[in-house]
Amino acid sequence: xxxxxxxxxxxxxxxxxxxxxxxxxxxxxxxxxxxxxxxxxxxxxxxxxxxxxxxxxxxxxxxxxxxxxxxxxxxxxxxxxxxxxxxxxxxxxxxxxxxxxxxxxxxxxxxxxxxxxxxxxxxxxxxxxxxxxxxxxxxxxxxxxxxxxxxxxxxxxxxxxxxxxxxxxxxxxxxxxxxxxxxxxxxxxxxxxxxxxxxxxxxxxxxxxxxxxxxxxxxxxxxxxxxxxxxxxxxxxxxxxxxxxxxxxxxxxxxxxxxxxxxxxxxxxxxxxxxxxxxxxxxxxxxxxx
Numbered sequence: 001x002x003x004x005x006x007x008x009x010x011x012x013x014x015x016x017x018x019x020x021x022x023x024x025x026x027x028x029x030x031x032x033x034x035x036x037x038x039x040x041x042x043x044x045x046x047x048x049x050x051x052x053x054x055x056x057x058x059x060x061x062x063x064x065x066x067x068x069x070x071x072x073x074x075x076x077x078x079x080x081x082x083x084x085x086x087x088x089x090x091x092x093x094x095x096x097x098x099x100x101x102x103x104x105x106x107x108x109x110x111x112x113x114x115x116x117x118x119x120x121x122x123x124x125x126x127x128x129x130x131x132x133x134x135x136x137x138x139x140x141x142x143x144x145x146x147x148x149x150x151x152x153x154x155x156x157x158x159x160x161x162x163x164x165x166x167x168x169x170x171x172x173x174x175x176x177x178x179x180x181x182x183x184x185x186x187x188x189x190x191x192x193x194x195x196x197x198x199x200x201x202x203x204x205x206x207x208x209x210x211x212x213x214x215x216x217x218x219x220x221x222x223x224x225x226x227x228x229x230x231x232x233x234x235x236x237x238x239x240x241x242x243x244x245x246x247x248x249x250x251x252x253x254x255x256x257x258x259x260x261x262x263x264x265x266x267x268x269x270x271x272x273x274x275x276x277x278x279x280x281x282x283x284x285x286x287x288x289x290x
Contacts, residue, residue, distance in 0.1 A: 001087070001117060001118065001119060001120060002119070002120050003119060003168060003171065006086065006164060006167070006168075007086070007087060007088045007160075008084050008085065008086055008088055008160050008163050008164055008167070009084065009085040009088035009089055009156075009160070010082065010083070010084050010144060010148065010156070010159040010160065010163055011031055011083045011084060011085060011091075011093050011100060012081070012082075012083040012100055012148070013081065013082045013083065013144050013145040013148035013159075014080075014081055014145060014148070015038070015078060015079065015080055015081075015145065015276045016078065016079045016081060017039075017076070017078045017276070017277060017285065018040070018042065018069070018071035018076040018077050018078065018079070019071065019076060019285065020071065020072070020073045020074070020076045020285070020286060021070075021071060021072070021073040021076070022069075022070075022071045022076065023068065023069065023070045023071075024068070024069045024070075025045075025066075025067055025068035025069055025103070026045075026066045026067065026068050026103070026105075027066070027067055027068075027101040027102065027103055028064060028065070028066055028101060028102050028103075028105055028108050029061055029062075029063055029064070029065065029067070029083070029100060029101045030063060030091055030093065030099070030100055030101070030102075030109075030112050030113050030114060031063055031083050031084060031085050031091060031093070031100055031114045032060070032061070032062060032063060032083070032084050032085070032086050032114060032117075033059075033060070033061040033067075033081060033082070033083055033084075034058070034059070034060055034061075034081070034082045034084070034141070035058070035059045035060075035061070035079050035080070035081050036057070036058045036059075036079070036080040036081075036131070036138070036141065037053050037054060037055050037056065037057045037058075037059075037077050037078070037079065037080075038055065038078045038079070038080050038275075038276055039055055039077060039078035039242075039275050039276070040055065040071065040072060040075045040076045040077035040078055041053060041054045041055065041071075041072045041075050041076075041077055042069060042070050042071040042072050042076065042077040043068075043069075043070045044057075044059055044067065044068070044069055044070075045066075045067060045068040046059065046061055046065055046066075046067045046127055047065055047066060047067075049127070051128055053069075053077055055077075056130060056131050056132075056133070057128065057129070057130060057131070058128070058129045058130075058131050058138075058170075059127065059128055060125045060126060060127055060128075061127075062116055062125075063091075063113050063114045063115075063116055064108075064113055064116075066105075074246070075246075076285070078275070078276055078277075080141070080142065080145055080276075081145075082141065082144050082145065082163065083100050084163060085114045085115075086114065086115070086117050087114070087115045087117065088160075090114050090115040091112060091113060091114035091115075092112065093112070123171060123174070123175060125171070126174050129170075129173075129174060132225075132226040133225055133226045133227050133232070133235070135173070135226060136169075137166060137169035137170055137172075137173055138166065138170075139166075140162040140163070140165040140166040140169075141162075141163070141166040141170075143162040144159055144162045144163050144166070147159055147162065183220050183223075183224055185210045185212065185220065186217075186220050186221050186224045186225075187224075188210070189206055189210065189217075189221065189229070190224075190225070190232070192206075193229070193232060193233050193236050194236055203217060203218065203229055203230075206229070217229075234270060235274065237259045237260065237261070238270060238271055238274045238275070240259060241255050241256075241259055241267070241271060241279065242275065242282065244258075245279055245282055245283040245286075246282075246283070246286050252264070252267075252268075252279045252280065252283075255267075255279070256268075267279075
């Protein structure tokens with residue numbers, strides 16, 4: 001099949017936060033699964049190969065491929081998952097059907113399995129890809145999840161458009177030579193961002209200290225990290241907030257102001273967007289298993 005002949009049908013899409021140390025599987029899927037690790041870490045076994053799964057990893061699981069997930073005890077992973085039939089409607093499943101996987105291979109029904117895809121364009125879907133921070137082509141993947149439970153008119157068509165936009169651009173990305181750009185000045189700036197708890201994104205000052213223009217700093221920083229200094233700093237702060245929530249009894253309000261957030265409301269909104277759960281829920285996931 002050519003990539004231009006691709007048709008898709010979304011069968012499920014959600015975020016799944018693992019509990020500390022939780023193991024799931026082995027499972028055998030009826031459909032194609034795309035999983036992006038939004039948070040935490042663990043192990044993922046697909047077939048006979050095992051990966052150290054970390055935030056920023058994207059995995060593809062083909063129909064019928066046995067797989068096992070195991071979350072780390074101290075930093076359990078969160079999956080953003082999309083289940084899809086890539087040659088719609090090759091598998092007879094309805095939206096909301098929870099039997100997308102089986103846990104007993106003896107009960108696996110091949111008649112319900114989606115067709116596997118062999119592209120004639122000379123490429124395959126990679127099983128594992130390390131995604132650069134803030135990759136633009138990943139945005140429609142999250143749009144699938146955010147839109148999945150919306151029952152508005154034409155929603156299935158919208159889901160298809162989001163997913164196919166993601167998949168085509170993802171495959172285009174995997175076929176390009178990987179970015180090897182590295183600049184010591186930006187590496188130093190990244191070190192500053194990681195060390196300071198309440199730094200402000202004063203790009204003009206950083207540019208002055210590095211001896212370059214503000215516009216050129218933005219260009220170099222985006223080449224090396226895939227995002228802007230402001231967004232990178234925000235992500236650094238939120239990663240530190242996660243550590244405080246896991247490892248201390250510091251109140252959420254104190255954490256927010258210690259890290260330089262202008263208000264508790266702004267911190268809460270950014271944390272929930274970044275981690276896919278509230279700061280309180282994130283802490284309770286750990287405290288419930290102490």
